[in-house]
Amino acid sequence: MRPARDTLVMLLAGGVGSRLNILASERAKPAVPFGGGFRIIDFTLSSVMHSGLELVGLLTQYRPLSLMDHVRNGEPWDLVGRQRGVRILPPHTGKADSDWYKGTADAIYQNLAFMADRQPDKVLILSGDHIYRMDYEQMIAAHESRRADLTIAAMAVPWEETQRFGVMVANEDGWITEFQEKVKNAKSNLASMGVYVFNFAALLEELQAVVGAKKGYDFGKDVIPGMLGRRQMLCYPFRGYWRDVGTIKSYHEANMDCLDPGSGLDLRGWEIRTAPDVGPTGERSPTRLGNKASVVNSLVGRGCVIEGEVAQSVLFPGVVVKRGAVVRDSIVMQNTVVGGGCQVTYSIIDKHCRLGDGAAVGAGTGTTANHDFPAHLDCGISVIGKGAVIPAGLRIGRNCIIGPGADLSRHGLKTVADGETVGT
Numbered sequence: 001m002r003p004a005r006d007t008l009v010m011l012l013a014g015g016v017g018s019r020l021n022i023l024a025s026e027r028a029k030p031a032v033p034f035g036g037g038f039r040i041i042d043f044t045l046s047s048v049m050h051s052g053l054e055l056v057g058l059l060t061q062y063r064p065l066s067l068m069d070h071v072r073n074g075e076p077w078d079l080v081g082r083q084r085g086v087r088i089l090p091p092h093t094g095k096a097d098s099d100w101y102k103g104t105a106d107a108i109y110q111n112l113a114f115m116a117d118r119q120p121d122k123v124l125i126l127s128g129d130h131i132y133r134m135d136y137e138q139m140i141a142a143h144e145s146r147r148a149d150l151t152i153a154a155m156a157v158p159w160e161e162t163q164r165f166g167v168m169v170a171n172e173d174g175w176i177t178e179f180q181e182k183v184k185n186a187k188s189n190l191a192s193m194g195v196y197v198f199n200f201a202a203l204l205e206e207l208q209a210v211v212g213a214k215k216g217y218d219f220g221k222d223v224i225p226g227m228l229g230r231r232q233m234l235c236y237p238f239r240g241y242w243r244d245v246g247t248i249k250s251y252h253e254a255n256m257d258c259l260d261p262g263s264g265l266d267l268r269g270w271e272i273r274t275a276p277d278v279g280p281t282g283e284r285s286p287t288r289l290g291n292k293a294s295v296v297n298s299l300v301g302r303g304c305v306i307e308g309e310v311a312q313s314v315l316f317p318g319v320v321v322k323r324g325a326v327v328r329d330s331i332v333m334q335n336t337v338v339g340g341g342c343q344v345t346y347s348i349i350d351k352h353c354r355l356g357d358g359a360a361v362g363a364g365t366g367t368t369a370n371h372d373f374p375a376h377l378d379c380g381i382s383v384i385g386k387g388a389v390i391p392a393g394l395r396i397g398r399n400c401i402i403g404p405g406a407d408l409s410r411h412g413l414k415t416v417a418d419g420e421t422v423g424t
Contacts, residue, residue, distance in 0.1 A: 007140055007197070008120035009053050010108055013041055013128035014061025014091075014101060019247045021376045022385040022404055023350065028060065030128035031067040032251070033333050033351070035258050035267055036299035036314045039070055040245060041128040042274045049077040049273060051136040053124065054084040057114055059107045061091055061100070076275045089114060103217030104194075109207045120200050125219075127194040131254050132242035133270040139236050140197055148234035149202040150227065152176065153195035155238045164244070165191035166220035170235035179228060181220040190235065192220060193242060202231060241265050249379040252348060255314045255331050259297050277317060277334065284317050292323055301334075308338070322357075330362070339392065349384045350404070356392030364397025364418035372421045377401065388423070 017029025024032055030041035048056060056079060060067060073079075074086035089111050091101050101107040108115075108125060115123060122143065124136055134153070143151035154168060167186045169178035180186050196219065206223050209215075216222025227233060241264035245251040257263035276283075284303030289295065294309040301317035308325035318335040321327055325342040336353040338344060344355070345362035355361065366380030377383070377399045384390065385404030394408060397418035402408065406423025408416075416422055 006121040007053060007124050007136075008115055008118055008122075008200075009048055009056040009124045009126060010111070010115070011041075011044060011048075011056050011058050011126045011128050012104055012107060012194075013067060014059055014064070014107065015127075015129050016062045017129065017246065019376055020245075020251060021248060021373055022383060022401060023248070023251070023348065024063075026063060026066075026386065026404060028063050028067045029246070031063075031070060032245075033316060034131065034245070034251075035255060035272075036301050036316055037277070038267075038272055038274045039067075040131065041067065041071070042272050043131050043133065043270075044126050044128050045071070045074075045077045045079075046270065046272045047132070047134050047136060048126075049079065050133075050271065053136065054079070054081075055118065056086045057089050057111060058086050058128075059089045059101070059111065061107075064088075064090065070275050072275065076273045087114070103221075104219045105207060105211050105223045106217040108203070109211040112204065112207065115200065116204075123198045123200050123203055125194075125196040125198065129246065130193070130242060130244055131265065132193075132238075132240065133266075133272075134195070134238060134240065134242075136195075136197075139195070142236055143197040143234060146174070146234050147232065148197075149199050149231040150224070151197040151234040151236050152224070153193040153236045153238050154190045155193060155242055156189050157191040159186075159189050162186040162189050162191065166224070167191050168235055174235050174237075176228070176233040176235050179220075179224050179233075181218075181225070190237075193238060195238075197236075206231075248348070248377055248381055248383060252331065252379075252381055256312070256329070258299055258314060259312060290323065293321075308340075308342075316351075333386075346380055346398070347382045347384065350386035350388070352387045353384050353390070354388075355390045356394070356409075358393045359390045360395045361390065361400075362398055363395050364399075366398035366418065368397075368399060368417075368419035370399045370401060370421060371419045373401065385423070 013030040015029040017024030166181045167188045169188045243254045257265040287304040290307035293306040296311040299314045303318045305320045307323040308321045313330045316334045320337045322340040325338045327344045330347045332349045333351040339357040341358045343360040347362040369378035380398045382400040384402045387405045389407040391409035396416040401421040403423035
């Protein structure tokens with residue numbers, strides 16, 4: 001029997017994604033579009049499928065509708081059958097102390113009955129907001145062979161980024177001896193990927209002792225440190241591509257990695273599955289390139305019409321780039337129209353936007369952080385929210401945010417200076 005067959009997957013997909021700002025204001029972070037035709041959660045679900053796992057509990061919370069509509073019953077990832085599938089698990093609304101998941105461990109604790117009904121030997125806990133491809137079956141096999149109570153997937157990160165992660169110290173045999181959650185001056189740069197294999201019996205006992213006793217609600221902060229010295233915790237090293245796309249900068253960079261053969265992010269080789277984005281079959285007409293079009297090192301989805309220039313960019317299905325327009329180093333999502341003569345540089349344009357002729361986005365110097373959200377946007381990228389209308393000739397600088405549904409033709413503006421926010 002394959003070791004994955006007696007393992008239940010619990011997929012945490014309720015994250016707010018506040019650092020993605022307006023990209024995640026109306027959708028859960030795992031539902032944010034990625035890579036010209038996917039959503040972030042597709043990468044985890046595809047790894048589940050390739051690893052031979054069969055049943056997924058999908059824990060939703062923040063703005064879940066687009067995520068639920070995308071995942072549906074799990075059919076795109078072959079998760080359909082009597083013993084296969086995706087089960088949507090929202091917070092237990094109306095139950096005392098359980099109206100909202102308080103943390104990662106609390107989310108799993110609230111669904112102990114779901115897990116106990118299925119009597120798994122092991123539980124694989126995943127996050128739906130990372131870009132990577134992993135063979136979980138190999139990790140589960142290592143967990144079993146070493147007789148661990150908990151196995152944590154980990155990879156080395158730059159030392160300057162360690163405070164963003166839980167980090168662990170492991171001895172020469174791979175057993176975890178120390179664990180620190182998002183601290184300065186960490187003792188190790190071996191970061192937890194948020195991928196855990198628990199023996200179900202051990203998981204049950206730890207959650208009851210910590211969350212059930214209201215001593216804490218998170219795995220990294222509360223549960224795992226409390227297991228040190230009492231449980232066998234194994235570090236499972238991962239050396240492939242993995243990216244936390246929790247910031248606008250990292251999200252943009254990961255999309256650009258799709259265009260770099262040396263990055264390790266290989267959409268085709270990874271065989272990522274997704275749900276159709278149009279109707280029951282997802283059918284769109286082929287992409288059309290006009291006689292003046294130029295496309296260089298870019299991803300261009302089906303149904304696009306390119307009459308202008310596209311370079312080092314990711315275009316989702318149905319995007320129109322009219323004659324004379326230039327799109328560079330940018331991400332443009334479904335059904336957005338870039339008018340004639342537009343200049344779009346180092347920007348992220350959400351779905352269904354309309355850019356009038358001669359408009360410019362990302363036209364400033366990039367030296368001024370966003371005034372309202374300096375912690376979210378200081379890298380020079382400008383972000384245009386879903387359904388926004390940018391009138392002809394309007395110039396938008398760097399580190400700007402244009403809110404979802406904003407119609408800037410009603411504002412009487414000629415320019416939006418670097419760092420400004422309009423319509424949120």
